[in-house]
Amino acid sequence: MPEQPELTAAELVVTVPQPDDAGANTLDRYDWQASMAAADGLQLYLDALGPDKRLRSDDSRRILCEYQEDWVALDGDLAELVSAKHRDPSVDAYRTVNQLADDGGLAHLFLRWRALEEKPTCRLTTTGGLASGDPQDLEAATTILREMRQAGQDVTLPNSYLSSVAKLHSAVRTYSGKHLPSAWVKGSEDEVSEEDQRQQVARFLSMLKVHHSLTRRADIGFAAPAKFAKPVVEHLGFDVPCEAVWNAVYGLFYTRMRAAGPRADATISPVLSFANGSGPSTSADRERELSNRIVTVHDIDAAVMVAVINPAAYETLGSPIRLSRAAVKMRKGDCSDNSIERGEQLRKDYHHYWRGRLTGDPTAVAERDRLRRLLLRVSDKADTPLVRSNSKWGPDFWKSIQDLLDGIPQEKIPVGMDVDLLLGGISDLANACQVWFSDRFDVEDEIRRLREENRGSAA
Structure with missing residues (x-):
């Protein structure tokens, strides 16, 4: 053999x-x-x-x-x-x-x-x-x-x-x-x-x-x-x-x-x-x-x-608190759950917009950077002593930003983008710890605390 x-x-x-x-x-x-x-x-x-x-x-x-x-x-x-x-x-x-x-x-x-x-x-x-x-x-x-x-x-x-x-x-x-x-x-x-x-x-x-x-x-x-x-x-x-x-x-x-x-x-x-x-x-x-x-x-x-295409189908049930940095910062500033959910969704839409633009468009990077500078100027302008006079000034700041975004001329907004997506850009800057809705705090420590709160809610 x-x-x-x-x-x-x-x-x-x-x-x-x-x-x-x-x-x-x-x-x-x-x-x-x-x-x-x-x-x-x-x-x-x-x-x-x-x-x-x-x-x-x-x-x-x-x-x-x-x-x-x-x-x-x-x-x-x-x-x-x-x-x-x-x-x-x-x-x-x-x-x-x-x-x-x-x-x-x-x-x-x-x-x-x-x-x-x-x-x-x-x-x-x-x-x-x-x-x-x-x-x-x-x-x-x-x-x-x-x-x-x-x-x-x-x-x-x-x-x-x-x-x-x-x-x-x-x-x-x-x-x-x-x-x-x-x-x-x-x-x-x-x-x-x-x-x-x-x-x-x-x-x-x-x-x-x-x-x-x-x-x-x-x-x-x-x-x-x-x-x-x-x-x-x-x-x-x-x-x-x-x-x-x-x-x-x-x-x-x-x-x-x-x-x-x-x-x-x-x-x-x-x-x-x-x-x-x-x-x-x-x-x-x-x-x-x-x-x-x-x-x-x-x-x-x-x-x-499949999870990327339809993430909502795989989201963890019984987790009532959003744990992104942007959501945690908005919550710390006393923003409502509705505002937080809207900010999270608009941030995803904002990323989706730029993901499409950055594929094969050589001008997209420079335009995105110009928009980032514009959004930082808007957030700086909205952060006034009057807004901060309230101990929980996140909701007033969120509203002030939206009012300022409504006033931006259309020619300064990238093609195919609307005011809602600009707000998604603000949420993205918050997620990068460049925009705050309250005084600064240890974001990672707060996320750990909220995770324990999530755990208790799910138990």
Whole structure:
């Protein structure tokens, strides 16, 4: 028989059977995992965008959910197994290597890595911290051993980390149960020495990254849009709430992590799959069978674009307080909710206008700068001692600006722009902290305070 080609890490992930499939059945209790997988997906997507901010049609980056581990990040032939463990504040940090192996899932992660011929890299993603002593020593060992591997050196055990490797080796033996590698069982035909076993653990540590002290479940809904979706929105240059993009992408991952939902390229059950002497399914066939668990960067791109086109459909429900800098400043100045909502919408329309003008119009940049100077002069003229005589002068200032904008001659307004869009420009300047509706204050601190208020309203 012809020699079979050696499989890559990505091919092994989809062809080697996993020992269980419990993860997808318990995901309803672990939406935090879906958030962390979505964060990885958005990072893959951001990395995949080329200089023209578009995906290549053949880009193969993808996330395989709830198979082998909580998810697997795939890029061509490469694979990274990710174990995601949420720890509540009452549990706090991992204090022993045994806790990392059991509660942190390192034992299970090691076993999957061994079953996949030691080819994937691995990552533990957790809200728990690492206590001083053995846990931090183990993390330090991963750094040293990884540097050896990446430098092309043999992974050897420095004397200072022999203890860390030995403790993880012991913990793997303790918490692997019936899944202990056959070569580790005394008396087995392929038995290896304990020294060789510890060398395997050292190689595993060279492939491992511990990503700890992450945002907990109670805070992820508020932190994730700004932390994970905002970089994508800013890179693409869209003027849409990052919450809308986050909700669209998170919903995609939440569905896939339950192995649910249709896909355009999914297949029905194979018919006559071995007819006429055809061979067993390939890794590509197996990956198609797993399509309802896979999120590609092209899936993420589609979700992002849908959210951009219709952001209102993905806005977070039960969030009564706008959290843009412009909205927070207007609220601090005691402007009404109606004024704030109008300012937010006009600011989006203003961005939409210039996005169209700046595409292929060489005069647009200079005209936009002239308009900005005009709007700053209007805001300066509206900011009078009479307006400020009221302790809450935001509404009077907002009205005064509109009166002044109404008086601007049409020839000074860019073609296709009306007075409402000029007001959107004022809101945009406020968002850039160049226009204020009250005395100056720490805007970021106020946003954090209002976010807590939002949280209480939604609870």
